[in-house]
Amino acid sequence: MEYLSGYERFLTEEKKASPNTLSSYLRDVRQYLDWLGEEGISPTQALHADVEAYTRSMTARGKSAATVTRSQASLKSFYSWMMEIGQIGENPARGLSQTKVERKLPHILTSREVELFLEQPDPSDAKGCRDKAMLELLYATGIRVSELIGLNLDNINLSAGFIRCANRGKERIIPLYQAAVRALQNYLDRVRPQMVEHPDEKALFVNMSGERMSRQGFWKIIKHYQEKAGIQKDITPHTLRHSFAAHLLENGADLHSIQEMLGHADISSTQIYTQVVSQKLKDVYNKDHPRA
Known part of the structure; x- marks a missing residue:
């Protein structure tokens, strides 16, 4: 979790992320880093195939398409920041297979x-x-x-x-x-x-x-x-x-x-x-x- 606090500062100070965005992005990245740890993979050494494997594991655990899609966006953001600070040379979350999300119509009152x-x-x-x-x-x-x-x-x-x-x-x-x-x-x-x-x-x-x-x-x-x-x-x-x-x-x-x-x-x-x-x-x- 050594990178999480730096990423949090980036979202808060540079991106001016809303409290809800900050909370969801940090939660997504934390869960991903936990998974990497269980697999014995460093976040700086993770490949595109590793990120794809993680998102497939989310689907296998019953996560909704919307949750998987949001997590993919969180990981792209996280790795973009890692590139900015010089920790990696390319973004392994780029080009992830898109999970089809059924967009529900909002409920309204008459x-x-x-x-x-x-x-x-x-x-x-x-x-x-x-x-x-x-x-x-x-x-x-x-x-x-x-x-x-x-x-x-x-x-x-x-x-x-x-x-x-x-x-x-x-x-x-x-x-x-x-x-x-x-x-x-x-x-x-x-x-x-x-x-x-x-x-x-x-x-x-x-x-x-x-x-x-x-x-x-x-x-x-x-x-x-x-x-x-x-x-x-x-x-x-x-x-x-x-x-x-x-x-x-x-x-x-x-x-x-x-x-x-x-x-x-x-x-x-x-x-x-x-x-x-x-x-x-x-x-x-x-x-x-x-x-x-």
């Missing part, structure tokens, strides 16, 4: 299900007022949950009706619909001043202890209102992000605008929603056409 879900928090109650503001903002902008809980007061401009959201050093501006603006204004005027532990707290959304909301805390909020609404679909923070994108596309928004609001680096990540909308139309056709 417009009515979104309305029902957003109606659940009681804005007359302090907690409900905060929850209403968080859920409206999430559906209004399609931002990631990490971006939502990372928002500070200076990231919002309610008079102009937009938020500024930064991810990996890139900032994007996303508009807000009026219901979201009203919910946020209500929260900021009535509730947040009483919730914050310290007057200089920067976090937009805080928990009942007055500190920045956590991912786990917000996950519980989502599950609470799903149960309260009686919606059978499994709702996660990403479900609202997917629904935001699919509903915009259904109503005529262009893909590039949706890509910009979602913060996708590649348009191919956004194009998945065209398949979601097409599948939805096909389902409606098959259900309602008299000769289908």
Whole structure:
């Protein structure tokens, strides 16, 4: 494991990898290095055939195609770094056989299900007022949950009706619909001043202890209102992000605008929603056409 700490510094300091990417890449590389150790092979001496053998062993152990593909990407990255620091002359993970991954369409809520879900928090109650503001903002902008809980007061401009959201050093501006603006204004005027532990707290959304909301805390909020609404679909923070994108596309928004609001680096990540909308139309056709 002598190279793992150096690779971690590379991902953190030079690549500015997100916490999730950092965790998954390090886990993949650690498991690979363990396998090499069992085989008596040094990472600097590993050949392309060794890396191929490792990925085949993952499949034999029942790992999914998606897991194998991600591990291959992790190993390519690891060995690229090894080349950069002069430990090896060529990348043994280059040209690995691609594992076919079946890309599943994201689950979305119907417009009515979104309305029902957003109606659940009681804005007359302090907690409900905060929850209403968080859920409206999430559906209004399609931002990631990490971006939502990372928002500070200076990231919002309610008079102009937009938020500024930064991810990996890139900032994007996303508009807000009026219901979201009203919910946020209500929260900021009535509730947040009483919730914050310290007057200089920067976090937009805080928990009942007055500190920045956590991912786990917000996950519980989502599950609470799903149960309260009686919606059978499994709702996660990403479900609202997917629904935001699919509903915009259904109503005529262009893909590039949706890509910009979602913060996708590649348009191919956004194009998945065209398949979601097409599948939805096909389902409606098959259900309602008299000769289908």
